[in-house]
Every structure is written in structure tokens, then in C-alpha cells.
Amino acid sequence: MSVTNLKLPQEAAQRPVARVIAFTRATKPGGSRRLPAALATALTNLVPLVVTLSFILVAWQVICSAPDSSLPAPTRVLEESWELIAHPFYVGQGVDQGLFWHISASLQRVAIGYALAAVVGIALGALVGQSALAMRGLDPIFQVLRTVPPLAWLPLSLAAFQDGTPSAIFVIFITAIWPIIINTAVGIRNIPQDYQNVAKVLRLNAFEYFGKIMLPAAAPYIFTGLRIGIGLSWLAIVAAEMLIGGVGIGFFIWDAWNSSLISDIIVALIYVGIVGFLLDRLIALIGRVVTRGTATA
Template sequence: MSVTNLKLKPQATPQTAAQVIALGQTASRGIDGRLSRFVTQTVTNLLPLLVTLTFFTLAWQLICSSPESSLPAPSRVLEESWELIAHPFYIGQGVDQGLFWHVFASLQRVALGYAMAAAVGVALGTLVGQSALAMRGLDPIFQVLRTVPPLAWLPLSLAAFQDGTPSAIFVIFITAIWPIIINTAVGIRNIPQDYQNVAKVLRLNSFEYFGKIMLPAAAPYIFTGLRIGIGLSWLAIVAAEMLIGGVGIGFFIWDAWNSSLISDIIVALIYVGIVGFLLDRLIALVGRAVTRGTANA
């Protein structure tokens, strides 16, 4: 038995080593393949964007480089606004702040107004979508009010609150709430009848039906409304801050215009666009996670 064992061991050892080497090579090829695909996909996605930005920047430079141009070229924007670009966290006196703090102040107002709009909008949308009586009574009012421009609400809110910050928050709330209500109501009305039949068979009460059937089924519609709402909120706060003053990206743009700082306005607009894009992607990613991919991201 011992001799047999001794003969078997040398035969098994090279085979095991070969298997280990083969597994290592396979794993290495797998990692290299995934890394190669990631790099290829990243380049494929970013290359068109980089080419477009390069072309746009060159065209902007050529068009605005003449002395008669009323708008600054990119090189001039960098020269005139370099301190603003290089020091976004600067803290000064009053409204003399870096761009980060102006954006942060605006985001605080947007967060409050948008959170209230989301809560109230989903509740009212659920009511309108579930109740035919509520839809006949409230939907015409919503359709009329949603056509009022956001800034038209600002004088009324200033008269009511007597302060700029709550007035701006109210403008955000009244701007963002309509797409949330409408999309939530549409989602509730489009719940399949089979889902409702299952709820009756399982004898779910109102709270169980709301949490287990209604919200999951309508979630893609709800997050569509939330995405539209966050975009409108960011648009509204920039416009509202131009009128109410104080620290905020909207007031910064208006103050730069009054001071004829066109380069600073261009830098601020780039900030506004990037932040708006990030807010939209954030809501889209949350929606995709909550709905398990059924909401478009």
C-alpha cells in the first residue's frame, strides 16, 4: 500500500500544479479582459464628448477672439476669472463668497422646497389617481395652476412671507409639485387590474395595499415626475435668487451682470449646468435602485 501511494503522489503533483497554473492564467485573462472592456467602453463613451467639447471651445475661441466681440473668449474667461475658479471655497464678508458657497446656499433652498413638493405631490397624486371624485374636483385646478410661470408666484410669496428665503422656497415648491402630482396620478391609474385582484384575494387593508401594491407599481411614474421636478426646481431657484438677493448662485449671476463681469457669469453658468446635471442623475440613480431598473436612468 505504501509503495502504491508513493507511486501515485508524483503522478498527482504535476497534474495539480498544471491545474493551478491553468486556473491562474484563466483568472488573469478574465481580469485583463474585464479591464480591457472597461477601458474600451470608457474611451468609447468619453471620446465623442471630448471631441465635441474641443470643437465647441475652439469655435468659441475663434468667434469671440476679435476685439469687437461683446463676449469673452475662453482664454479671456480664464484670465479674468482665474481667482474665482481657483478659490471656490473663499469666505468673505456678506455676499462676497466663493462659488461653492453660493451653490451650497441655493442647494439648501432647493432641498427644502423640493422635499416638501415631493411629499405633498406624491400624496395628492395618489389621491387624484385613486379617487375619481378627487380627480374631477382637483385635476382642473392643478391643470390651471401648473401653467403659471414660476416667477409669477414670487411677488405673492414675498407679500405673504415678508422674507426672501421662505419666498424662494415656496417658489421651488410650487414649481416642482405639478409634474410630481400628474405623474403620480397617472402611475396610480395605470396599476394593472391583476394587481388589484391579487390585493382583494389576499385581503390587504388600505395601508398594506398602499405600501405593497400601489407605490411599487407606480414608482417608475413617480420618479419620472421627481426627475422633472428637480430640474424645474433648479431652474426656479436661479431665477428667484436674482430678485430676492442674498447668497446664492442666482444673485451672484445678477450681481456679476450689474458689475459687467461677463467672464464671472460664464463660470457661474458652467457651475449651474454641472450641478443641475448631477441633481438629475442623482434622482435617476435613486429611482433606478428603488424600482430595480424599471425607471429610466
């Protein structure tokens, strides 16, 4: 029998065609090759960070390994503070707690003060941005008060509340409110005239205009102020807790300094930086969702 007379089964004959079709689909944009592309993008963003951190750690190790260095090297930090790192959920007596509980206490204070600042700040910002009379009466006062350092308010709040926790919350509130007010007012003043004309045509009342026109149009500005406010809040609570005492990451750092535990301070500062970064990313994510991507990340 000649080769030309051989007949392949239909299934076998279609097998190469199926392979070609599968390969074509895999190479199309949006196909299964998207995963390697995403992986390549992640590696592109991750490699510079890893290289930078490695350089910092090596430089830190070299500089602080000298016998006369007053700061510990990374290896020494791990050695001296391993118990602190390995047991963040440790529960002891009084202020003898793991880092998780110190950070949790600080976050609770920040959450209360920041939430109050967000509500009051957006309301006052909308008032100042919409009313020329309110702007002339309140804006100069806001500009003066926002220049007062956050810790300068602490003695006054301690005198008023006679307790450390509400005093710290007030410091958070007074620290975070100014960027929220200012950015909200700027956003309100930059609402396009066309939006205001539409509101007049639809005969929206004040509450409808606030909810359907004002807030959506000014949302990118508002979330810019909220992001600045959360960063300032986290900075302020660490400083305030150094003075009010009790459970909190600020007091933990101050107590470690009094006990000459420099390695513990370094570990706590790393935690503070990571938590601050995550708070900023959280507000940025909420801003992107609420504004449908118009708020910058």
C-alpha cells in the same frame, strides 16, 4: 547521456501547464480581462464627449477672439476669473462669498422646497389617481395652475411671507409639485388589475395597499416626475434669487451682470449646469435603487 533519457523535475514539467491554465482563465468572460473591457467601454463613452467639448472650446475661442466681440474667449475667462475659480471656498463680508457658498445656499432652498413638493405631490397624485371623484375635482385646477410661470408666483409669495428665503422656497415648491402630481397619478391609474385583485384577496387595508401595492407599482412613474421636478426646481431658484437678493447663485449672476463681470457669469453658468446635471443623476440613481432598475436612467 541521450536527450531522451533526461528527466525534468516535476515542478518544471508542470510550469507550462500552469501558464496555459492561467491564460485560459484570464481570457474567460468575467475573468481578469473584464477590466480592459470596462476601460474600453469608458473610453468609448468618453472620447465623443472630449471631442465635442474640444470642438466647442475651439469654436468659442475663434469666434470670441475678434476685437469687436462682446463676449470673452475661454482664455480670457480663465484670466479674468481665475481667482473665482481657484478659491470657491472664499468667505468674505455679506454677499462677497465664494461660489461654493452661493451654490450651497441655493441648494438648501431647493432641498426644502423640493422635499415639500415630493411629499405633497406624491400624496395628491395618489389621491387623484385612485379616486375618480378627486380627479374630476382637482385635475382641472392642477392643469390650470401648472401653466403659470414660476416667477409669476414670486410677488404673491413675497406679499405672503414678507421675506426672500421662504418666498424662494415657495417658488421651488409650486414649480416642482406639478410634474410629481401628474406622473404619480398616471402611475396609480396604470396599476394592473391583477395587483388590485391580489390586494382584495389578501384583504389589505388602505395603508397596506398604499405601501405594498400602490407605491411599488407606480414608482417608475413617480421617479420620472421627481426627475422633472428637480430640474425645474434648479431652474426656478436661479431665476428667483436674481430678484430676492442675498447669498445664492442666482443673485451672484445678477450682481456680476451689474458689475459687468461677464467672465464671472460664464463661470457661474458652468457651475449651475454641472450641479443641475448631478442633481438629475442623483435622483435617477435613487430611482434605480428603489425600483430595482425599472426606472429609466
